[in-house]
Amino acid sequence: MQLEEIPVIGSLLAAGADDRVFDAMLVLGPVIIIVITLLGRNLASLALAVAYTVGFSVYIGYKGIR
Secondary structure, three states: OOHHHOHHHHHHHHHOOOOHHHHHHHHHHHHHHHHHHHHOOOHHHHHHHHHHHHHHHHHHHHHHHO
16 A cells, blocks of 8 residues: 555645655654653653654755755
């Protein structure tokens, strides 16, 4: 099964700007929120949220200056 064949993911990729990393980060956002909700507020969930936010911000900055 290709990533494009998944119903919601396929339409997101088709509408995107051909940037796999950006598309993956957008798809991972809600998944990370669900994981944090299930884990509750603890050090692991805080680290996950910070890592995602920093990674997303750094990638956007990198693409902006490139």
